[in-house]
Amino acid sequence: MKKSRTTTLNLHLRNERELRGWTRSYVAEKLGLADPKTVGRWERGVSSPNAYFRQKLCGLFEKTAQDLGLLQPMVDIQHEQGVDSPSAIQNQNTPPAIPTSFLYDPATPSIAAGTVKIIGSEKWLQHLKSLLCSSRHPTYISLHGLPGVGKTTLAIELAHDHEIQTHFHDGVLWARVGPKPDIMGLLSRWGTLVGLPAALMNNLTTCEDWIEAIRTAINTRRILFIIDDVWKIEDALNFKIGGPNCAHLITTRFPDVALQFSPGESILLPELNIDDGLALLACFVPDLVAAELPATRKLVQLVGGLPLALTIMGKYLQRQAYSGQPRRVETALERLYNTEERLQLKELQSSLERSPSLPAETPLSLQAVIGASDNQLENDARNTLYALSIFPAKPNSFSEQAALAVGDTSTETLDTLIDAGLLESYGPGRYTLHQTIVDYAKTQQKDRRVEERLVTYMLNYIQRHEMNYDVLQLENANILTAMEIAYEMQMQEELVQISCAIAPFLYMRGSDTLAEEHLTRAYVTAMAHRDNRGVIKTLLHLGEIMRKRGEYRQTEAYLQDGLNLARQLEDTKLINILLERLSAIILAIVIELQGNYVQAETYYLEELTLARQHHLHGQISRLLTDLGVLTGQQGNYTQAEAYLKEALAIVRQQDLRETETTTFAALGWVVAEQGNYQQAEAYLQEGLMLARQIRNRERYVSLLWALGMTEIDQGNYAQAKTHLQEGLELARQLTHRELISELLLKLGRVATDQGDYTQAETYLQEGLSVTRRIGHNKLIGDLLQHLSIVAAKRGKDAQVDAYIQEGLTVARQVGHRELLCTLLLQLGERAIVQEDYNQAEEHLQTALSIARQISHRKRISMVLACLSMQAIKCGNYGQAKIYLADGLTLARQLNLPHLICTLLYHKGECQLKQQQSSAAAANFREMLSSSPKGCQELIASARYGLARVAALQKNFAEAQQQGHSSLSLFEKIGHHSSNEVRSWLDTLPPLTNHIIEQQHLNSVGML
Known part of the structure; x- marks a missing residue:
């Protein structure tokens, strides 16, 4: 039989429901209850909701537990077999009931008052739970981060977490602090909750009295204290009142406060990455995120992944999307792309939701939340923050020297901004600002002198570190910002100087389009102000960009204009001479690429003499490298290597790493051309490593x-x-x-x-x-x-x-001798195929003469190979052997496997013609073993040679085997020689058993 008990009607809950016109079924559906009668039992006082459903009721009605009459003493409801029993709740996939002694703080915000759910902070939630639920108590933890980064949301989630409530079974207490807290009022409320007698509380007159009384009442109870939005360490310490089994968690925007409260457990909560930011937006407008991914991704980037900003924007977009009209969503997106609109977008909140940092009448907005921190700053710190917003936002950073110069401030002021949580450290001597802080501060910045200071500082910085690209990389985004400002403010002289100084860095790093854009603006500005030196400098760099793109006519046009202007200047200072010479150097490169080596070399040597006179080490090393390449292209490898080694010694001594990579590339090529591949690879690998380090793509x-x-x-x-x-x-x-x-x-x-x-x-x-x-x-x-x-x-x-x-037409037009030699070699091969041996001889002898003139040993060896083939066809075997001996000597010196195999093939052919089967076989076998892996043509040719040797030796089975193997390879790659091999195979006698047996006996006898 059931025990009788006293019940008390919960008129508060029923009145709030009826006031809204809600049925019990509606409330049950919203809470996830299977039976609406449960709501009726709560209203009649027959049973009371556990902590889980109390929290959901508070969120649904937007009222405190006290307002809903949910704080009456818990009754024994275990005898009821309804949904309120632990077994029934578990069957509904809800957490098991929290112990009835659990102390619930009605000031704790509901989860519904926070974000839709924790996005991107799951790992921090688990980390905090593991720290709080450890066996080590008392525990003191600080959670700090930017305004709006989600500290309070995470704390709310912790307060309502089942594992936390189970571990801290005596309750969770919450204090909303802010910049001007009512310490006595918050402590007195806690005193009431922990059960201090009214008579005792009437006699407590100081904070110390309240702290001592509450600590005594808590005794050994296990309670989690959450102190939200702490602005001063003194305030946090006033709430550090738990006993030996308690834990304390504070949230604060100030890293200094966090560190002082809990030096060992101070946790920085970061902003969201792009994917998590999109996931948070998708909680409000999933269809929009799916359909307009680039647009919504841009929104996440514009607010730097700040959860508060994304939540406010998400709710705003949700309201606009509700009508189903795309026009409203498009307008909303355009509005959010505007900085001031994003900052001022407002969200109304209930009293329980409102941040203690904001005045009661102030709606929630980014402007208000960040402004709360701004309002606490002294004028010097505030003006410095505004000045620093001129730098691009995180992930960009800026140096301390730049911050001091641009902000016209002191390191003490920078420290103040760090401690205020507005300026972030980005490693030793570097700082960064979050995007929302930059946006806010820019709306306040009115001092135009800040922009002038940035341009001046960055110009001096580039001039000090002009050749140190690693150092320039650190300030790359800041330099580009300074260039934009110089252009907008019409700082003509500074614009030209910065654009020209940074141009080599940009186009060396692959940003030639960006370099061209800035140089073009600088050129137009210099022309408008008749700044002839500025014009010449911009033309030099524009010409270099065009050269890299291979637009040689435009290159020549730019540089000729520069040269003409330089010659018109009456000033005879060295700078004008150097500008002219530098223009000539680049012009020489253009001429060289067109194949006019002689004229190019003349330019280079003239410039080298001048550079040596003035001890211009960077220019000397570049010229030596260019000369090394030029002489190497002419086949003069000894002289080329000498130039390049001298250049390498200079660049290493002067630490000219950009030039060093070029020198390594040239040295590797020249040494490889001489057959020293191991040394060549060493040079090239060292160059690659250096190119990676300096990021020169x-x-x-x-x-x-x-x-x-x-x-x-x-x-x-x-x-x-x-x-x-x-x-x-x-x-x-x-x-x-x-x-x-x-x-x-x-x-x-x-x-x-x-x-x-x-x-x-x-x-x-x-x-x-x-x-x-x-x-x-x-x-x-x-x-x-x-x-x-x-x-x-x-x-x-x-x-x-x-x-x-x-x-041939192209080669003759530009007078490119190496190209002409190669094409004449090709013509000679064609004449041999067509059996026009006199014409072949003429072409090949001309090619050989050119190859020897330019001392190109590889080309000489190739021509000799072809001349040997022509001599063999003419039956001039003695001359063929001479060609082959000389060609093989060169090919082996250069260590060129493909060319060696080609010459071995011709040598074997010559020996076959002379019936020297054993010698021919030896050459074809060497060819087969030396052929580069995967070179099917050489392998097929070697097997064809071995097939003909076998036929000459009457070993027709071997001839058939090697011949068919050769044919198969030639056919596989679609080589025209397959026709020749197929025809030759048709000439072989058919294999009979007698022939096969006889050849087997011959082979056994040979063994």
């Missing part, structure tokens, strides 16, 4: 290109392809068309050597298309020459002739 690509060339020469095609494809991807990002073409040419070479002629042609045709647009004649000729090789291997004679003739 253009140099990095050039070094990858050089490494790829080295691997090709060694026959390491897989590794070569890896380097070249990585370089091509980066070159495309840089839109560096000359490098793109060079890389496509080398990738075409790899594909050709591997027998993938279709892919080779794809690479080469793309390279030709790019190169035609930039007018790089040398590259056009190289690509045409290689396309002719691919066409020849596929047996497309008409295409071969067309490519060669166009290439």
Whole structure:
């Protein structure tokens, strides 16, 4: 039989429900109750909601537990088998009931008053729970961070967390502090909650009295104290009153307060990343986030992932989207893109939700929340904060020196802003500001002198560190900001100086479009003010950008204009001479790229003499490097290496790391051309490491290109392809068309050597298309020459002739001797195929003469290989042996596997013609073992040679085997030689059992 008990009607709960016109079913649905009768039991006083449902009721009605009459003594309801029993609650997937002795603080904000849910702070919630629920007590924890970062929201979640309430089974007490707290009032409320007798409380007159009385009443009870929005450490310490089993958590925007309260457990709550910020917005407008991802992503970035800003914006967008009219949402988004609109967007709150930092009549907004901190600052600190907002926001940072100069302030003031939680430390000697702080401060900043100070400081900074790109990288965004300000404020002289000083850094790092934009503005400004030196400087850098893009005609136009203007100046100071000479240097580079080595070398040597006279180490090293490349291209590797080693010694001594990467690339190439691949790779790898360190992507690509060339020469095609494809991807990002073409040419070479002629042609045709647009004649000729090789291997004679003739026209127009030599070599090979041996001899002898004139040993060896083939065809075997001996000597000196194998093939051919089967076999076998892995053409050719040796020795089974193996490879890669091999196989006698048996006996006898 049930025990009888006294019940008390809860008229507060019923009246609040009826006042809103809500039914019990409606309330039950909102609370997640299966049975509406449960609400009736609560109203009749038959049972009381546990802590979980008390919290949900407070959130639903937006009233305190006291307002709803939920704080009467708990009754024994275990005998009821309704939804209020622990088993029934668990069946509804709700947490088990908190012990009936749990002390509930009605001042605790409800979860509904906070954010929809904790987004991006789950790990911090778990971390805080693990700290609070540890066996170590008393516990003191501080949670600090920017205004609006979600500290209070996280604290609210903790207060209502089931594990926290279970661990702190005696209750959770909450104090809303703010800048001007009523300490006595908050302590007296806590005193009432912990059960202090009224008579005792009437005699408590000081904070110390209240603290002592509350601590005594708590005794060994286990309670969590949450002190929210603390502004002064004295206030936090007044609430540090728990006993040995208690824990204290404060939230504060001031890192100094947090550190003083809990030195060992001071936790900085960061803002949200992009993904978490989008997830938070999606809690309010999921369809909008899904449909307008770029627009909503921009919103997250505009507020730096600050949860308060995202929540206010999310609720605003939710209201605008409710009508279903896209027009309203579009207008709302445009409004939110405006800084002042975002700052002033307001949200009304109930008294329980309102931040203690804000006056009672002030709606919640970013402007109000950040302004609360601003209002506490002294004038010096406030003006410094406003001044520092000129720097771009986080993740950008700025140095302490820049902050002091721009803010016209002291380190003590910076420390004040750090302690106020408005300025953030970003490592030793560097600071940063959150986006919302910058936005707020910019709306207050009115002093135009701040902008002038930034421009002046950054100009001096660039001039001090002009060649130290790592140092410039630290202030890159701040320098760009200074340039924009100089342009807007019409600071003509400063604009030109900054634009020209920072231009090399920008285009060396791949930001040539940005550099061009600023240089063009500086050029127009200099022209308008008749600043001739400024015009010349901007033209120099614009010419360099055009050169990197391969737009040589525009390059020449810029530099000729600069030269003409420099010559018109009557001032004979050294700066004018150097400007003229620097213009000439860049102009020489253009001429060199068009293949006019002699004229280019004249420029370089003239400039080198002048640079040595004036001890211009940077210019000397660059000129020596350029001369090294130039002489190397002419095949004079000894002189090239001497130039480059002198350049390397200078750049190392002067720490000119940008030039050093160029020198490494050139040295690696020159040494590789001489066959010293190990040393070449050492230079190139060191250059790559340095290019990574200084973040020079253009140099990095050039070094990858050089490494790829080295691997090709060694026959390491897989590794070569890896380097070249990585370089091509980066070159495309840089839109560096000359490098793109060079890389496509080398990738075409790899594909050709591997027998993938279709892919080779794809690479080469793309390279030709790019190169035609930039007018790089040398590259056009190289690509045409290689396309002719691919066409020849596929047996497309008409295409071969067309490519060669166009290439010859280009080579003769620019007088590029190496290109002319290569194309004449190609013509000689074509004449041999067509059996026009006299014409072949003429072309090849001319090519050999040119190769020897430019001392290009690789080209000499290639021509000798082709001349040997022509001599063999004419039956002049003695002359062929001379050509082959000289060619092989050079090829072995240069350590070029592909060329060595080609010469071995011709040597074997010569010996076959002379019936020297054993010697021929030895050469073909060496060729087979030396062929680069994956070079199907060479392998197929070697097997064809071995097949013919076997046939000469009457070993027809071996001949058939090697011949078919060769045919299979030639057919696989689509090589025209497959026709020749197939025809030759048809001439072999058919294999009979007698022949096979006889050949087996012959082979056994040989063993």
